[in-house]
Amino acid sequence: MTTFAHEDSLPRVPLPTLEASAERFLAWCAPLLTADELAATEAEVAAFLRPGGPGRALHAALEEYDATEGVHSWLDTFWPYRYLGRRDRIALNANFFFLFQDASPQQSQVERAAGLIAGAVDHKRQLDAELIPPVVQRGAPQSMIQNKYLFSATRIPGDRQDTVRSPYTDAWPGPSRARHIVVFFRGNMFRMEVLGADGVPHSLDDLEAGLRAVRKAGAEPAPEGTSVGHLTTMARAEWAAARESLRAVHPRNADALDDIETALFCVCLEDFAPEDTQQACDQLLYGDRGNRWFDKAVSLIVFADGRAGINVEHCELDGTTILSFTDALLSTPAEEHSRRSGARPQGLPAVEPVVFELDDTLRGRVRSAAEAFAAYGESTATRTVSFDDFGSTTAKALGSSPDAFVQLAYQLAHQRAKGHLGATYESIATRQWRRGRTEAMRVVTPEIQAFVAAMEDPAADADTRRAAFRAAAAQHVARAKECQAGDAPEQHLWELELIQRRRGTELGVTEQPALYRTPGWLTMRDDYLSTSSAPSVNIQYFGFGSTSSRCIGVAYVLLPDRFHLYLSTPLAVADQMHTFADRLREAVAELRELLSTGEGGA
CATH class of the missing domain: 3.30.559.10 (Chloramphenicol acetyltransferase-like domain)
Known part of the structure; x- marks a missing residue:
């Protein structure tokens, strides 16, 4: 059974009736409200539901959308808004992390990182060939579509809403053919080939040699104000403006962004060992030091003592998909991953620095982003x-x-x-x-x-x-x-609110329905x-x-x-x-x- 075989035959997300969601909403918020707050909420729910009321018009529009050809789910517009529409920083606020189990026996940083790279490359090979069987739970096949965003997917900041640059899209059909990753060390960035010219993976020894070359080339910490990864910690519209400035100030910067955005994934080599498990977790969540690109779907982070984890950009990837990916990486020895992927010795992988040309204004932005995010981490x-x-x-x-x-x-x-x-x-x-x-x-x-x-x-x-x-x-x-x-009522009612924002005038619902200002809606959420x-x-x-x-x-x-x-x-x-x-x-x-x-x- 191929990886994506079930996608088009999976049942559609059911669209609840307006009455069912209203009834559940009242039941869900009631335990959190006083009698007066509940009464006020009930009155606005009744107004929302009345014949000719705003709820009827908004729900009818959602039903029409759900029945439109090419729409997979009534949530197709909701998900991009929910994740790509947020305007605050995603670093710490939206990205999530896993701290992996320690390697046994303990490995050096380079050994651990090379093993994780080999595992990820093997997983991509299987995914590209659709050899990974669909997950089945309690007899029900699960959607595997998120796996298309594991490799070479990058969130792109926008002024009003972000976008995603990824394979399996009209702009980039099929799996990614990128052969490189981006490796960070001491705030320096390097493009490193992990597949040879013919698409065959590099051996573990080759990968270790490439990582040692990165550590040697990046031995000097990046000068202050030059680690552009800091900019990915900014609020989204600010980062979008900074990204446009990057592209405008020098043509080489577009190539540097392209290297990062098309890379299969990032590997972040840290030059320190966490003091304890708590610090390891904190560094996986909001460690920065210019050593991250928080917009990248997957960043594997390896500390100086070989401990490792992953930081994930959430817009297209949920924990269940990353759990499966992590289990695939860690439940098979690196040597087996390497053998299974057909890896062979090809010599030192190509390693090149990723260089941005910055003016004084951009260097200032990088510094201020670094300082602001460090303060934000300290306030958590x-x-x-x-x-x-x-x-x-x-x-x-x-x-x-x-x-x-x-x-x-x-x-x-x-x-x-x-x-x-x-x-x-x-x-x-x-x-x-x-x-x-x-x-x-x-x-x-x-x-x-x-x-x-x-x-x-x-x-x-x-x-x-x-x-x-x-x-x-x-x-x-x-x-x-x-x-x-x-x-469940919340996402249904939330999408109705979003429809009013997008299409209210057209639908004759020119004002936000009062339901969304009730004690019930505000308190429940x-x-x-x-x-x-x-x-x-x-x-x-x-x-x-x-x-x-x-x-x-x-x-x-x-x-x-x-x-x-x-x-x-x-x-x-x-x-x-x-x-x-x-x-x-x-x-x-x-x-x-x-x-x-x-x-x-x-």
Whole structure:
């Protein structure tokens, strides 16, 4: 079965009815609202739904779009807006990372990097030939379309909305024929061939020699104000303007950008070893030193001691695709990747510096971008939390869905850390649909409220608390299944709002419907916790930045025998994040004890 064989036959993402999304929206936001706030929200939902009301016109336009020839999903316009439309910086705010498991036995930086390159080149060879079988989960084939953006894909900044330069497009049909990668060292950039002139991969020894040549040529740190990668940390419109200035100031810069944008991927060699796992994660998330191109879809980062990870640009790639890619890289020895790809010794790969010609204004922009992003990183608080005596096996033995267990633990910890529950986002994969990506699940339910209340009530006995846990866990699982089935309101209603912005005058909806200013809509989407999981034995930690001024980003790796989290939040509320982490340890222990003394499962 070829890699993309199922794409055109996958079922379409179902478009919910307007009534169903309105009903679910009210149910989802209700636990977070006062009675008056809920009443105000209900009134505006009714106005939105009335015959001839704005909701009817907007939904009819979406139905028409969904039925248009060539449209794969009613979300086809939503996804580019959601990711490419954001105007703040993507570095730290949108890109995500994985910290890989350490190599065994330990390898030098050059050995580890060469092995990862060999693995990636082998994966591309299989992908180009469509030899990678489609992922199947619970009997359902999953969309593989995101794999087309693993190699040579680069986000291009725009004034109003970004674009993507990638293979498998009208402008660049079929797989990428690029033979090079871009390697960073000490803020210097080098183009390095990883495939020979005839398309045959270089051997591991060749790759190691090429990387040593890069380290030698880049031994002197790039002069201040010359590492153009810093510009990719800027807000998007500012970076778009700087990119135009780069192209205008000297014709060679267009060639340099072309080298980077068409490269298969980036490899970032760091000249230091992180002090600990926490620092390794932080450097993977927002390390810069001019040693990144955050717009590149895939950047493999290797530290001086051989530890390694990946930073991913999110606009076309979700965690599930990168998990599969990471597993392919790390579950097979580098020597086997190299042999399987047909690699052979061809001598030292071509290595050339990627040079930009900069004027004083651009050098100033590079310096100010570097300083601003360093300050932004310093204003972010992070923490790793590891449970090496708890995992999904433990949760199942206690009669609980593992994800429900940890999500309930998060809610209990949040209540104890901040004194209240708050809007919680959980990403739910929906790749069983054509072009499917993720659905937004809102975690807080009346059953979770009752569970937290029971845990906090000194008068509640163990049976009452266990029953409350079971009810909340069951409801959590039910809602997650609804989201997987496409029965979720948020992205549907959000797309209707976007249609009003794009086509409101044409559709006779000249003003933003008041629903989008209600306490329900604003409160439900104001994250206190933003959560997502990435289960793989090949990664130690997964991480991303928080999504608002008081949000805690909760990226977690939940495996049968361990549970690792990376937390992030603005520095101003760091104390609350650390309290949350401490309360989470207590909550997990408390729930284990509670459920282990009860009878039966759920």
